[in-house]
Amino acid sequence: MPSEFLTDLKVKTIKPPASGRIELWDAREVGLVLRVTSNGKKSWALQYRSNVYDGTGRRRTKKVTLGAYGEGGGKICLAEARRLAIKTKAAIADGEDPSQLKVEDRAAAMADGRRRNVVNVATAVERFARRYEQDASIWKRHERPRILRRELVPKLGEQGIGELSLAQLRRQQTAIRERGSPIMANRYAEAVRAFFRWAVEEYAIDNPAEALGRVVDESDFSRDRVLSKDELAKIWVVSDTLTPLSRDFVRVLMLTPHRVSTVANMRYHQVDDKGLWRIPKKMKKQKVNDQMMPLGALAHSIVRSRFSGEPDDVDRLVFCSNRAGDTALQATSKIKAALDRTLAGSVVSWRFHDFRRSFATWAASARIDQSIVRKILDHGQARRDRLDAIYNRFEYIEEQRDALNQYARFIGVG
Incomplete structure (x- = not known):
């Protein structure tokens, strides 16, 4: 992927895209990327090779959010982002996985002024629903918000948006499957992953749902029921x-x-x-x-x-x-x-x-x-x-x- 030597001026003056998101990769600190969304939000992330291997024998590539771009108030400037990237890489070399464990400096950078715990899950879900209320897709406009309101909010809605863990999300998915709704458990995973992909950009949090997958192979559940x-x-x-x-x-x-x-x-x-x-x-x-x-x-x-x-x-x-x-x-x-x-x-x-x-x-x-x-x-x-x-x-x-x-x-x- 193309990279360039990022400067404070470049990062500060970069124009947002008309739609979607663009990524600027730093040539000085390999793996460090500035993400800029169409609404002008900027955040830092680090792409790295985890210590988990895929089926081909290669280490899986992951991304971890370092924080929102800015000066003060818990936000991270270019120099601080590079320092956090170096610190995070050192933690990876020691066998840690930053998507699960927060390194000390990164936690300190996010502690003050970040919105991770200011907004609870229920409020974030409603904002997410409004984001897609005019979307042409009935799945985005209606089904995803419906699933989140029914399956996620009643159990976890009062928690801060940045407090949820993968273990909590998986427990809820398991409960859905065990009540006899394995297909809904799959739909829940799809909706939650989409929700947190949006929340990562909106609230500059880590994504706890990245590894939330399907619980059943839907090809095994082909329906043939005909009512008499x-x-x-x-x-x-x-x-x-x-x-x-x-x-x-x-x-x-x-x-x-x-x-x-x-x-x-x-x-x-x-x-x-x-x-x-x-x-x-x-x-x-x-x-x-x-x-x-x-x-x-x-x-x-x-x-x-x-x-x-x-x-x-x-x-x-x-x-x-x-x-x-x-x-x-x-x-x-x-x-x-x-x-x-x-x-x-x-x-x-x-x-x-x-x-x-x-x-x-x-x-x-x-x-x-x-x-x-x-x-x-x-x-x-x-x-x-x-x-x-x-x-x-x-x-x-x-x-x-x-x-x-x-x-x-x-x-x-x-």
């Missing part, structure tokens, strides 16, 4: 024991059938008078273009029954969890648990996502054209369909609507 007609009917009936909000959410989820996060983020203005739901591409897994999806007669009736009729409410979420109408329903695991308690073992080993597989399986048995099924499920197209789509722009709206109405009758509710 009787099981779908039972879930429909017992959903009547839920609150009206949860009941309507479950039933629309069964009847569409779309992804949980997409249905949870449905807004009234996206559904026209004929029951045509325009799903913005930012809400979709396949972010190619907006999806025009017809609702079946019963699903459309449920959505319309929830609308107050007030003009100011057209921008509200259909399934909102607050009075302002701008927070999507999030407690889906609690809704599922409530259904399971009422079902009392009559339907087992199922999840909401199985509604999609159950619909696709029924559609195949009913000889519904698979291109129609893929449009409803918003799945990637087969090669022939992709070639055909170059010329054929017909949306097959009525064919989709007819398939969904047939499916409702199959369940016994259409």
Whole structure:
């Protein structure tokens, strides 16, 4: 990687990038790097070879944050950064790992004025969520904050952002796995790693989540659960024991059938008078273009029954969890648990996502054209369909609507 002899003037006057982050490597002190983000924040880090070997017999490369750039107040100037780099390298030569053990001078440099413990984890998570609230990716905008709020904040939210350790994060991940949610344990690791990558730059802290990995190979958890007609009917009936909000959410989820996060983020203005739901591409897994999806007669009736009729409410979420109408329903695991308690073992080993597989399986048995099924499920197209789509722009709206109405009758509710 290119390097240059950094000077105080160069470090002080470097302009931030338009987006992302740039790194300036010091030619005088090998491994020392100044990181500059698009919001103007500057921090020092040291890249080094750890004493841990990878599968090829090479020592793994790691980075450790030395501190935020600046003068006084716990911040680190160029000369101090070079001195800390030398001290840290000496500790590495003695067999220490600075990503786990803080050398004495580095701890002293961070002790006064650093924000590592001023902000707790809960506050940092909300700032992280606001950072991505306009992002096109539903994973960044919705799923990561949801996982952090549900899995990280309740247990560790009151601790300072710089106080968390890898051991604490792993204990929480183990608890998620042991409650029977190994896939969520993997998602937790992904969300926490992303959160701390952001926090390293925002608060100039070490990254305790760098080594937090997956707990299971997801290829071993391929789902093949298909709900029978009787099981779908039972879930429909017992959903009547839920609150009206949860009941309507479950039933629309069964009847569409779309992804949980997409249905949870449905807004009234996206559904026209004929029951045509325009799903913005930012809400979709396949972010190619907006999806025009017809609702079946019963699903459309449920959505319309929830609308107050007030003009100011057209921008509200259909399934909102607050009075302002701008927070999507999030407690889906609690809704599922409530259904399971009422079902009392009559339907087992199922999840909401199985509604999609159950619909696709029924559609195949009913000889519904698979291109129609893929449009409803918003799945990637087969090669022939992709070639055909170059010329054929017909949306097959009525064919989709007819398939969904047939499916409702199959369940016994259409």
